[in-house]
Amino acid sequence: MSFKEQLAHRASLVEHFLSNCLHDRAIPPRLLESMEYSLLAGGKRLRPVLMTSWATMVNPEASGLHDQVMPFAASLECIHTYSLIHDDLPAMDDDDLRRGKPSNHAQFDEATAILAGDGLLTEAFWLMTTASLSKGLPADRVLRAISVLATAAGAGGMVGGQVVDVEFTGRNDVPLDELRAMHAMKTGALLTAACECGAILSGANEAVIDAARSFGQSVGVAFQIVDDVLDVVSDTETLGKPVGSDEEMGKTTYPSLIGLEKSKHLASQYIETATQHLSSFAGPEKSFLEALARYIVDRVY
Structure with missing residues (x-):
């Protein structure tokens, strides 16, 4: 399979799991409809694919590891989706379009959208625990991974970053x-x-965990640079969300600070750094992760 076929296949496995993971949880029907409206709205599922790929690359001999890790990987998509629902709210970015469809608060209402985000965030932690309780991964690995993900998603990570983003909006003096x-x-x-x-979930040693973290950090910077560039050069139909909104809201972005071409070049540099952290690995998963990293930048060319 080509890289894009592999990515689509792996995303479909995540999609299949997500389509059932909230059932039998005694969630009120309207709330479940709102949660699944955004959770199942599509996307390339990069975060869960990254997680399962790293786990499989690190421990390719572990039978069934992909299925064991899947609930934890799906929890990432729940957290990511909740953040998008809340980002779109009138008090935040005030966007009425997401992935080519009305955003959650536009489709339902603002209160339901807030609660759908709350529900997805909380269900995510239930899913993390099932990686051990139902799928049999060692509890110490799952506990450490929960700590890492909670830190990344919390006030010192994603939520804190959103607050700083709001503080930066309208300023023209934000340093790079x-x-x-x-x-x-x-x-x-x-x-x-x-x-x-x-x-961590694959049982890796500290050197491998450090490599995974460094790879993710470099990919994360490149991903955001490309998102900033696409907000300038792409179109609403392609992105599935409004373009030009960064400039309209007065947000500081990489293109606004250093220009489009320098932004593209910087993203490419970060991807090259990311792939260097894969140098000690081998096999098809390494090749897939290299291709996935480069795919992130290729979206702007």
């Missing part, structure tokens, strides 16, 4: 290093955690 630090929290932390937790 502060912009990078904000995005490392808001966007990069969850991508980094996907890689790091995949290594």
Whole structure:
């Protein structure tokens, strides 16, 4: 299979798991409809794919490891989706379109959207525990991975990064290093955690976990740079969300600070750094992760 076929196949495995993971949880029907409306709205499922790929690459001999890790990988998508629902709210980015469909608060209402996000975040932690309680992964690995993911998603990670992003909106004096630090929290932390937790759940040693973390950090920076570029050069139909909103809201972005071409070049540099952290590995998963990293930048060419 080509890389894109592999990515689509792996995403479909995540999609299949997500389509059933919230059933039998005694969730009120309207709330479940709202949660699944956003959770099952599509996407390339990069975060869970990164997690399962790292786990499989680190421990390719472990039978059934992919299935054991899947609930934890799916929890990443629940957290990511909740963050998108809340980002779109009128009090935040005030976007009425997400993945080519009305955003959650536009489809339902603002209160339901807030609670759908709350529900997805909390169900994510239930899913993490099932990796041990139902799938048999060692509890110490799962506990460490939960700690890593909670830190990445919390006030010192994704949530804190969103707060800083709001504080930066409308300013024209944000230095590049502060912009990078904000995005490392808001966007990069969850991508980094996907890689790091995949290594942890596979039983990796500390050197391998460090490599996974470093790979994820570099990919996270590149991913955000590319997102900033696409907000300038792409179109609403392609992205499935409004373009030009960063400039309209007065947000500081990489293109606004250093220009489009320098932003593209910087993203490529970060991807090259990311692939260097794969140098000690071998096999098809290494090749897939290299291709996945480069695919992130290829979206702007």
